[in-house]
Amino acid sequence: MLRSIRSFSSTSKMLKTLKIGLIPGDGIGKEVIPAGKQILENLPSSYNLDFEFVNLDAGFELFKKTGTALPDKTVEVLKNECDGALFGAVSSPSSKVEGYSSPIVALRKKMGLYANVRPVKSVEGIGRPVDMVIVRENTEDLYVKEEKTYKKEDGTKVAEAIKRISETATTKIAKMAYEIALQRQSIRENTKTKQLHLKPSVTVTHKSNVLSQSDGLFRETCKKVYDVNINDYQNIEYKEQIVDSMVYRMFREPEIFDVVVAPNLYGDILSDGAAALVGSLGLVPSANVGDNFAIGEPCHGSAPDIEGKGISNPIATIRSTALMLEFMGYPEAAAKIYDAVDANLSENKIKTPDLGGNSSTQEVIEDIIKRF
Numbered sequence: 263m264l265r266s267i268r269s270f271s272s273t274s275k276m277l278k279t280l281k282i283g284l285i286p287g288d289g290i291g292k293e294v295i296p297a298g299k300q301i302l303e304n305l306p307s308s309y310n311l312d313f314e315f316v317n318l319d320a321g322f323e324l325f326k327k328t329g330t331a332l333p334d335k336t337v338e339v340l341k342n343e344c345d346g347a348l349f350g351a352v353s354s355p356s357s358k359v360e361g362y363s364s365p366i367v368a369l370r371k372k373m374g375l376y377a378n379v380r381p382v383k384s385v386e387g388i389g390r391p392v393d394m395v396i397v398r399e400n401t402e403d404l405y406v407k408e409e410k411t412y413k414k415e416d417g418t419k420v421a422e423a424i425k426r427i428s429e430t431a432t433t434k435i436a437k438m439a440y441e442i443a444l445q446r447q448s449i450r451e452n453t454k455t456k457q458l459h460l461k462p463s464v465t466v467t468h469k470s471n472v473l474s475q476s477d478g479l480f481r482e483t484c485k486k487v488y489d490v491n492i493n494d495y496q497n498i499e500y501k502e503q504i505v506d507s508m509v510y511r512m513f514r515e516p517e518i519f520d521v522v523v524a525p526n527l528y529g530d531i532l533s534d535g536a537a538a539l540v541g542s543l544g545l546v547p548s549a550n551v552g553d554n555f556a557i558g559e560p561c562h563g564s565a566p567d568i569e570g571k572g573i574s575n576p577i578a579t580i581r582s583t584a585l586m587l588e589f590m591g592y593p594e595a596a597a598k599i600y601d602a603v604d605a606n607l608s609e610n611k612i613k614t615p616d617l618g619g620n621s622s623t624q625e626v627i628e629d630i631i632k633r634f
């Protein structure tokens with residue numbers, strides 16, 4: 263469990279009303295975002311939190327209807343009115359559509375959400391022991407989307423994409439990774455249950471043996487941040503892993519990884535892969551985090567194959583809701599949600615088809631709320 267790495271506000275005894283933007287996006291995003299809303303609406307009153315919700319638009323479906331994938335209004339309301347937000351999923355087409363660009367990639371940039379934090383944790387006694395957090399840089403790398411296609415003299419096409427890695431963005435993401443490692447260790451030291459990791463570690467993932475400049479800068483900057491802050495970070499074990507062998511080791515011995523920090527693309531791929539270790543992509547949450555805002559977002563996509571069937575797994579969104587609350591500074595409320603989800607998973611009865619069950623999305627939501 264990951265708690266309050268950056269508190270934007272503090273826990274108080276006074277009733278606090280938080281305004282949450284709900285951006286379902288495409289496909290099953292529309293089915294799972296109501297799960298986050300119901301969870302917040304049903305949080306026990308002892309947490310002194312009350313919620314107001316505002317529905318906001320974004321997505322490829324929206325683009326097809328209106329020609330806009332991310333309306334300015336969505337960004338303005340998030341920036342000016344909301345305390346946090348939940349984003350569902352988006353189904354960007356695999357081939358270029360004139361005028362379209364991924365709204366979630368744009369939203370992360372416009373809101374300054376430079377980190378995508380993806381905890382992957384198994385429930386005790388179920389499957390392989392895994393307890394890692396993938397900290398993915400969220401604003402650059404190949405996702406700057408500066409691409410072009412041109413023709414060579416012989417008439418064949420060539421496509422090129424910029425992979426941008428900056429010292430500034432890497433410094434921020436590296437600091438976030440080390441802070442998360444320290445925070446996780448402090449939670450472990452205050453938890454009575456048996457823990458997988460005795461010591462905090464951060465594994466810097468890169469491919470600098472081939473991409474010596476771009477990934478080289480990422481690797482060097484992560485190390486520099488560690489060295490410069492060694493007084494604070496001396497208890498953290500610093501490790502490096504080339505991304506292809508990282509994939510191999512992550513599947514062979516996932517239990518050794520604590521915090522993994524990666525450039526945008528590797529982080530995206532590693533975290534979806536890591537989801538296979540804990541049974542389903544439908545279980546894995548994420549939060550897009552900046553210095554003063556967090557958007558919870560399930561790692562899964564829009565899953566058009568199951569859209570409309572009422573069987574999408576709401577747990578990734580429910581855990582993302584908890585993660586959003588953690589980053590907003592409400593770790594106790596977040597812990598309540600994590601515990602209720604773990605209890606549902608441990609009992610292993612009310613579960614959606616991706617986990618081998620036959621329960622509906624709504625039945626899982628209600629079973630989790632029942633455990634508050």
Ligand code: GGG
Pocket residue numbers: 349350351352353354355364365366367559560561562563564
């Ligand atoms: N919630 C994560 C999600 O929607 N994943 C699918 C994805 O990567 N979408 C990017 C896009 O379609 O632009």
